Every structure is written in C-alpha cells, then in structure tokens.
Amino acid sequence: MLVYYLKKSIYKFLSAISKEMFLKFQFRRLVGYRLNLKSPKTYNEKLQWLKLYYRDEKMSQCADKVEVREYIKDKGLGDFLNEVYGVWGDVDDIDFDRLPKQFVMKSTHASGQTIICRDKSTLNIEAAKKKMKKWLKTNLYYFGLEWVYKDLQPRIICEALIYSKDTYPPKDYKFYCFNGLPKFILVASERNGHNAKMDYFDLNWEPIDMRQGGDRSGIGILKPSNLEKMIDIAKVLSQDFPHVRVDFYNEDGKILIGELTFFDSSGFAKFEPEEYDRLIGDFLLLPKKV
Known part of the structure; x- marks a missing residue:
C-alpha cells in the first residue's frame, strides 16, 4: 500500500x-x-x-x-x-488458545494489513493485538478516495496459512x-x-x-x-x-x-x-x- x-x-x-x-x-x-x-x-x-x-x-x-x-x-x-478460523470486530474477543499453530491475520476493510504466524508459541500476542487495534481505526478511503472502502465494517479475519516452498x-x-x-x-x-x-x-x-x-x-x-x-x-x-x-x-x-x-x-x-x-x-x- x-x-x-x-x-x-x-x-x-x-x-x-x-x-x-x-x-x-x-x-x-x-x-x-x-x-x-x-x-x-x-x-x-x-x-x-x-x-x-x-x-x-x-x-x-x-x-x-x-x-x-x-x-x-x-x-x-x-x-x-481458503479456510477461515474466525472473524472478529473486537480484537479482545480473539481467543488465541483456540487458534492453530500457524495462521494469518488480516484486516477485512483495508489492504496490506497482515500478520503471518508460523509458530504461535513465538508470537508476541500483545504486540499483535496492539497492531490489529490500530488497523480497526483506519479507513483507507481517506488516503485515495477509494469509495469501496469508505463504509466497510472494520474487522479482523483469521485464515489458514498457505505453505510455500521457500x-x-x-x-x-x-x-x-x-x-x-x-x-x-x-x-x-x-x-x-x-x-x-x-x-x-x-x-x-x-x-x-x-x-x-x-x-x-x-x-x-x-x-x-x-x-x-x-x-x-x-x-x-x-x-x-x-x-x-x-x-x-x-x-x-x-x-x-x-x-x-x-x-x-x-x-x-x-x-x-x-x-x-x-x-x-x-x-x-x-x-x-x-
């Protein structure tokens, strides 16, 4: 972005x-x-x-x-x-204990906001939550007047990690x-x-x-x-x-x-x-x- x-x-x-x-x-x-x-x-x-x-x-x-x-x-x-593990409007509602070892977090209402977790045991959950809370306060519309984003409900989606060969x-x-x-x-x-x-x-x-x-x-x-x-x-x-x-x-x-x-x-x-x-x-x- x-x-x-x-x-x-x-x-x-x-x-x-x-x-x-x-x-x-x-x-x-x-x-x-x-x-x-x-x-x-x-x-x-x-x-x-x-x-x-x-x-x-x-x-x-x-x-x-x-x-x-x-x-x-x-x-x-x-x-x-792709498989979805959950969708949340409030970051504090995310139960990380219920998520698998590997996953991807994204904002649903913007672009380029992604957290890739390859090993949940090494994930700084508090830092991740802080970042996602900032995502939920953003509205991409105001950066380029892309009207498709203006009225979207800010949420977080968690999807399955797609494995790559590198x-x-x-x-x-x-x-x-x-x-x-x-x-x-x-x-x-x-x-x-x-x-x-x-x-x-x-x-x-x-x-x-x-x-x-x-x-x-x-x-x-x-x-x-x-x-x-x-x-x-x-x-x-x-x-x-x-x-x-x-x-x-x-x-x-x-x-x-x-x-x-x-x-x-x-x-x-x-x-x-x-x-x-x-x-x-x-x-x-x-x-x-x-």
Missing part, C-alpha cells in the same frame, strides 16, 4: 472541499503529470474517474474480505476459498481484467513487508518488460500448469465489473482466490516505461457515470 505522508485530518479536509481537486493534487504529486478527468486516456487517470463517477454496490461487497466470500460462492467458486509468503498471481476479460498478469514474489519482486506476463506467459513499483525477480518464474483454470476463474469473477484485479495463490497446483481489487495502487503508481500507462488505459472502457 502506498504511503501518502499526510495526516488523515488533512485528507478529510481536502477531500471535503472538492474530491476532484484532492485527486488532482495527489495525482500530480505522486504520478507526475496533470490528471485529465474530462477525457481520461491513461490507466491511472481512468482509475481516478471511476473513483469519482461510478458506483456499484457489488464492488464494496467484494472489497470486504469477509463479504467477498459470499460473492465468490454465488459464482459457484466456493471450492477455491521462506517467503506464497506468490501472488494478479490478473488484470477489463470488462470480464483478463489481459495480463502480475506475479508478486519474494514478498517481505511491502517489498516484493514484480514480474508481468501476458496470458501466454510471455514476459512483459514493464515495471510499476517493484523490481523484477531476475529468475524464471514458471508458468503454472493450471494457468488456464485461473484465467477461467478470473473471467467469471470479473464479468460484472468494468475493471477488477483478481488475485490468486497457487501452491502445489492448488488454486485459492485471494482478493478482488478495484483500484490498483489507488491509481497512483508510475509505469516504467511510461507508455504502458496509456496502453493499459486503452483496455479500460469507462462505463456511464452513476
């Missing part, structure tokens, strides 16, 4: 004056060029347009890590969900979908906090020479044997939306749906080379204003 270096109160003040002016200010500061909302052309510009002028209540449902599970089940894809968390396969069609894939690997290696591929698993924040891994990331299945699932989950990123885990051939993201990097991440901002923007056909 991007860090914006402004206090939440300042965000509230600026966004209350004018959402358009707030996003133009943030966009110029973080992306480096003027935001055109009247005739957006680039991917980042179109994400800002969607923040301001498009609403679909299903998007808020799918931004919530608990509620999205019902959406996925309704699509007939419940078998691809010391890093499992690779994250992110499918960028436009009007129900996946167009390209980002594989995030060697993740350590907010740092990760980023490798882009087309649907034939040919590398794309593009960057947006992270360095490439420098190693050959193997094409998953069940890539076509992930593509098929991404098509089903994205068919209701003009744009969504569908994330998967895929360890030892077992596909698990991670999350659905509607505003990649909040539309504030620079592309290298810059022309990809426009090329990807061409994929995104903006709907009518709602």
Whole structure:
C-alpha cells in the first residue's frame, strides 16, 4: 500500500472541499503529470474517474474480505476459498488458545494489513493485538478516495496459512481484467513487508518488460500448469465489473482466490516505461457515470 505522508485530518479536509481537486493534487504529486478527468486516456487517470463517477454496490461487497466470500460462492467458486478460523470486530474477543499453530491475520476493510504466524508459541500476542487495534481505526478511503472502502465494517479475519516452498509468503498471481476479460498478469514474489519482486506476463506467459513499483525477480518464474483454470476463474469473477484485479495463490497446483481489487495502487503508481500507462488505459472502457 502506498504511503501518502499526510495526516488523515488533512485528507478529510481536502477531500471535503472538492474530491476532484484532492485527486488532482495527489495525482500530480505522486504520478507526475496533470490528471485529465474530462477525457481520461491513461490507466491511472481512468482509475481516478471511476473513483469519482461510478458506483456499484457489488464492488464494496467484494472489497470486504469477509463479504467477498459470499460473492465468490454465488459464482459457484466456493471450492477455491481458503479456510477461515474466525472473524472478529473486537480484537479482545480473539481467543488465541483456540487458534492453530500457524495462521494469518488480516484486516477485512483495508489492504496490506497482515500478520503471518508460523509458530504461535513465538508470537508476541500483545504486540499483535496492539497492531490489529490500530488497523480497526483506519479507513483507507481517506488516503485515495477509494469509495469501496469508505463504509466497510472494520474487522479482523483469521485464515489458514498457505505453505510455500521457500521462506517467503506464497506468490501472488494478479490478473488484470477489463470488462470480464483478463489481459495480463502480475506475479508478486519474494514478498517481505511491502517489498516484493514484480514480474508481468501476458496470458501466454510471455514476459512483459514493464515495471510499476517493484523490481523484477531476475529468475524464471514458471508458468503454472493450471494457468488456464485461473484465467477461467478470473473471467467469471470479473464479468460484472468494468475493471477488477483478481488475485490468486497457487501452491502445489492448488488454486485459492485471494482478493478482488478495484483500484490498483489507488491509481497512483508510475509505469516504467511510461507508455504502458496509456496502453493499459486503452483496455479500460469507462462505463456511464452513476
């Protein structure tokens, strides 16, 4: 998740004056060029347009890590969900004694808030609870006006730990979908906090020479044997939306749906080379204003 270096109160003040002016200010500061909302052309510009002028209540449902599970089940894809050990609105209600040795804690209403526990006997429970209590006080909406997060109920979800073959968390396969069609894939690997290696591929698993924040891994990331299945699932989950990123885990051939993201990097991440901002923007056909 991007860090914006402004206090939440300042965000509230600026966004209350004018959402358009707030996003133009943030966009110029973080992306480096003027935001055109009247005739957006680039991917980042179109994400800002969607923040301001498009609403679909299903998007808020799918931004919530608990509620999205019902959406996925309704699509007939419940078998691809990870196991959940519990959901809590109050951190003090969590009974750590009842949790297994290994697990993952996440906030349900934001992004990038994760505690990975590989051995509960070494977990500093009080420190973990303190961190999660801070999570419950955050509202991601005020950092980039991603309206899907604004009214979500802050909760903590505990899921099964997904095992990987190295010391890093499992690779994250992110499918960028436009009007129900996946167009390209980002594989995030060697993740350590907010740092990760980023490798882009087309649907034939040919590398794309593009960057947006992270360095490439420098190693050959193997094409998953069940890539076509992930593509098929991404098509089903994205068919209701003009744009969504569908994330998967895929360890030892077992596909698990991670999350659905509607505003990649909040539309504030620079592309290298810059022309990809426009090329990807061409994929995104903006709907009518709602």
